[in-house]
Amino acid sequence: MDTSEVIKIEGLRKSFGSLAVLKDISFSVQRGEVVAVIGPSGSGKSTLLRCVNHLELVEAGSIRISDSVMVKDGVYAHADILRSACLKTGLVFQNFNLFPHFSVLRNITEAQVRVLRRKPAQAKERAMSLLEKMGLVDKAASYPCELSGGQQQRVCIARALALDPEVLFFDEPTSALDPELTGEILKVIRKLAEEKMTMVIVTHEMAFARDVADRALFMDGGRFVEEGGAAELLDNPQQERTKAFLRRFGGQ
Amino acid sequence: MAKMLGIMFEGMTVSLEVFFLTLLFALPLALPAAFGRMSKNWALRKLVTLYLLVMRGTPLILQLIFIYFAPKYFFRLLFESFSGFIESEGFWNSLRFLLSWDRFTAVIIAFVLNYAAYFAEIYRGGIEAIPRGQYEAAKVLGFTGSQTFVRIILPQVLKRILPAAANEIITLVKDTALAQVIGVAELFHAAQNASAREFSTLPIFVAGVFYFFMNWAVSYALTRCEKKLSYYS
Numbered sequence: 267m268d269t270s271e272v273i274k275i276e277g278l279r280k281s282f283g284s285l286a287v288l289k290d291i292s293f294s295v296q297r298g299e300v301v302a303v304i305g306p307s308g309s310g311k312s313t314l315l316r317c318v319n320h321l322e323l324v325e326a327g328s329i330r331i332s333d334s335v336m337v338k339d340g341v342y343a344h345a346d347i348l349r350s351a352c353l354k355t356g357l358v359f360q361n362f363n364l365f366p367h368f369s370v371l372r373n374i375t376e377a378q379v380r381v382l383r384r385k386p387a388q389a390k391e392r393a394m395s396l397l398e399k400m401g402l403v404d405k406a407a408s409y410p411c412e413l414s415g416g417q418q419q420r421v422c423i424a425r426a427l428a429l430d431p432e433v434l435f436f437d438e439p440t441s442a443l444d445p446e447l448t449g450e451i452l453k454v455i456r457k458l459a460e461e462k463m464t465m466v467i468v469t470h471e472m473a474f475a476r477d478v479a480d481r482a483l484f485m486d487g488g489r490f491v492e493e494g495g496a497a498e499l500l501d502n503p504q505q506e507r508t509k510a511f512l513r514r515f516g517g518q
Numbered sequence: 519m520a521k522m523l524g525i526m527f528e529g530m531t532v533s534l535e536v537f538f539l540t541l542l543f544a545l546p547l548a549l550p551a552a553f554g555r556m557s558k559n560w561a562l563r564k565l566v567t568l569y570l571l572v573m574r575g576t577p578l579i580l581q582l583i584f585i586y587f588a589p590k591y592f593f594r595l596l597f598e599s600f601s602g603f604i605e606s607e608g609f610w611n612s613l614r615f616l617l618s619w620d621r622f623t624a625v626i627i628a629f630v631l632n633y634a635a636y637f638a639e640i641y642r643g644g645i646e647a648i649p650r651g652q653y654e655a656a657k658v659l660g661f662t663g664s665q666t667f668v669r670i671i672l673p674q675v676l677k678r679i680l681p682a683a684a685n686e687i688i689t690l691v692k693d694t695a696l697a698q699v700i701g702v703a704e705l706f707h708a709a710q711n712a713s714a715r716e717f718s719t720l721p722i723f724v725a726g727v728f729y730f731f732m733n734w735a736v737s738y739a740l741t742r743c744e745k746k747l748s749y750y751s
Contacts, residue, residue: 357658363651381660409750
């Protein structure tokens with residue numbers, strides 16, 4: 267097993283009723299790599315992330331996360347293995363999904379204490395160092411409803427990072443934010459990329475994808491249409507479908 | 519006057535017992551009922567739906583009468599049908615004991631069954647109002663199903679359902695007056711007795727003041743709870 271590949275996906279299929287959303291998806295992510303997944307709405311990008319994070323079940327194919335085989339040829343592993351596989355990934359949601367009844371600090375410590383069984387003092391220390399990194403130390407005692415969207419999204423990133431995932435997924439992390447707040451989040455992601463955090467980012471921020479990602483995947487109709495170096499794919503797409511999609515963004 | 523107030527305070531004690539015992543049993547019992555109502559198991563869901571339909575579809579006063587008298591009729595039916603076959607007196611005596619409860623117990627059973635039905639629907643509304651994203655975030659962070667429910671979902675449900683539950687709790691204070699229909703000497707029963715004895719409607723209105731003050735206290739307590747939970751939105 268090649269563990270330099272943090273994610274290895276083969277032949278993934280998924281449909282909602284009669285609608286096939288993922289049609290034979292295969293790809294892998296190397297440790298330390300940043301991959302951008304782009305494509306029109308409804309192309310299956312989010313569903314793909316949700317399948318890898320076990321929020322949706324696949325019908326066929328295999329998913330391996332680091333050394334845990336989550337699904338093999340459409341057959342899911344035992345619940346214990348699934349849980350440990352899921353803990354190796356982190357997911358940042360489009361609409362944050364922070365726990366509104368917990369303070370910012372407790373949002374970040376709760377899973378550390380309850381799931382990883384860390385001591386509360388240790389969990390707090392980890393949370394505070396992450397908050398410092400996110401520039402939110404002064405918000406530790408605040409509640410999510412008191413924060414701006416950008417601040418909430420940074421807390422969501424800190425919450426995911428606190429469990430030390432091997433790979434972090436972003437599901438359109440800036441789609442719910444205005445351009446100014448988007449900048450805040452992109453800055454944080456860029457910093458994580460510099461630290462060699464493995465990340466898979468579903469995004470509509472083409473300039474950002476070109477700038478921060480090593481590799482880009484263009485997805486349409488449940489398939490990868492084109493794949494390549496991020497700058498290459500975005501500046502010089504080969505497929506007609508990719509060209510057509512990017513032309514609309516270029517017009518902006 | 520002092521004697522009348524004494525009797526009415528005694529009646530109020532009974533009313534308060536009914537009130538607190540009902541809450542004590544109905545609030546927890548409503549949770550499994552709410553889960554049954556949302557269950558994927560068809561039979562369980564239909565069974566709970568039927569229970570809710572009956573409890574919310576018939577008058578509480580009728581349920582009180584039914585729960586108090588039904589076991590007694592049931593015993594008589596069994597006795598008349600089978601006393602020819604089973605002649606042991608001990609058997610019939612112990613069956614009679616099993617199939618009878620005193621008035622107060624009947625009141626508690628009826629109130630608990632009735633109020634649990636209303637609370638179950640309130641819980642269900644609260645649970646279904648929690649966005650799916652909360653479950654998804656909890657799952658991605660590795661929380662188990664029970665941790666998710668107890669630590670993430672339930673606290674948010676409590677905040678959401680408090681105003682609706684408060685409504686029911688205030689109604690319960692007034693509904694305790696129905697216990698008199700099977701002869702439990704609660705506040706309204708005491709007031710009516712005093713009224714008949716003294717040829718005066720005054721005790722009835724005094725009872726009204728008692729109910730009002732009880733509900734004032736209940737409202738105050740519930741408002742405090744709501745304020746305590748208002749630290750987030």
